[in-house]
Amino acid sequence: EAGVVQSPRYKIIEKKQPVAFWCNPISGHNxxxxxxxxxxxxxxxxxxxxNEEAVDDSQLPKDRFSAExxxxxxxxxxxxxxxxxxxAVYLCASSSGLELSEQFFGPGTRLTVL
Amino acid sequence: GNSVTQMEGPVTLSExxxxxxxxxxxxxxxxxxxxxxQYPGEGLQLLLKATKADDKGSNKGFEATYRKETTSFHLxxxxxxxxxxxxxxxxxxxxxxxxxxxxxxxxxxLAVRP
Numbered sequence: 001e002a003g004v005v006q007s008p009r010y011k012i013i014e015k016k017q018p019v020a021f022w023c024n025p026i027s028g029h030n031x032x033x034x035x036x037x038x039x040x041x042x043x044x045x046x047x048x049x050x051n052e053e054a055v056d057d058s059q060l061p062k063d064r065f066s067a068e069x070x071x072x073x074x075x076x077x078x079x080x081x082x083x084x085x086x087x088a089v090y091l092c093a094s095s096s097g098l099e100l101s102e103q104f105f106g107p108g109t110r111l112t113v114l
Numbered sequence: 115g116n117s118v119t120q121m122e123g124p125v126t127l128s129e130x131x132x133x134x135x136x137x138x139x140x141x142x143x144x145x146x147x148x149x150x151x152q153y154p155g156e157g158l159q160l161l162l163k164a165t166k167a168d169d170k171g172s173n174k175g176f177e178a179t180y181r182k183e184t185t186s187f188h189l190x191x192x193x194x195x196x197x198x199x200x201x202x203x204x205x206x207x208x209x210x211x212x213x214x215x216x217x218x219x220x221x222x223x224l225a226v227r228p
Contacts (some may be wrong), residue, residue, distance in 0.1 A: 003155065031214075042118070042203050043158070048196025056215065091157065096213070104215065105150075105157035 002026070004106035007090050013110045018080035021109045025073070025094030032069060033103060034077050035091040043091050049075065050097075079111075087113045116141045118166050120204045120219035127194055128227050135189040135222045137204035138176075145206040147171075147187040147218070150200045161189075161202070196226045 005024040007042040025032050030051050035043035048056040048067070049073035060067065062073050064083070069075040079086055089110050121136040139145065149161040149171070161169030167182035176191045187204060202220040 042220050107157045
């Protein structure tokens with residue numbers, strides 16, 4: 001069974017540029033999460049989807065971050081414009097919802113903003 | 115609010131040594147507790163979990179017991195191997211309006227020497 005797929009794995013951009021990350025969850029998983037992981041820290045939830053609905057986006061900085069999950073499968077997280085402080089690893093995870101909180105994580109996208 | 119505190123790393127051990135990584139938590143309600151592991155270049159993987167007090171989670175020789183009286187979930191392994199070198203994250207999840215949102219500790223890096 002394929003795991004959570006994320007792309008790109010690495011991205012280097014200059015500040016004020018836009019950037020987008022893509023996530024394909026495990027087939028059949030209705031719940032999708034985007035986390036931010038700063039260096040030396042644990043992941044922090046940005047947004048959680050149940051199918052195509054964002055049910056928890058309280059930690060998403062909406063002035064520059066946006067996300068979508070069209071058709072309730074793949075998801076895209078966008079930053080526009082990027083700032084130096086956005087340099088981090090962006091993790092995507094998915095779960096079936098059948099068992100509490102067993103989330104499966106992708107390898108992440110490491111973003112460097114210069 | 116919910117929080118997880120785990121011992122700072124890095125922890126450096128020789129092969130076959132005994133491992134303990136401390137984790138304590140603060141939470142409202144009755145959380146489920148987890149240990150995730152992140153091997154170099156890979157996504158987080160669920161290592162073990164416990165959903166109620168006195169439960170013991172175990173996997174791959176690792177164990178952790180949910181201690182409600184001390185609000186702890188310490189990770190132990192009797193004999194570590196070089197292949198156990200990774201970053202270990204303690205996490206909790208509570209039910210309710212936040213659903214199965216995971217709150218992570220900052221991670222503990224383990225390095226095992228041959």
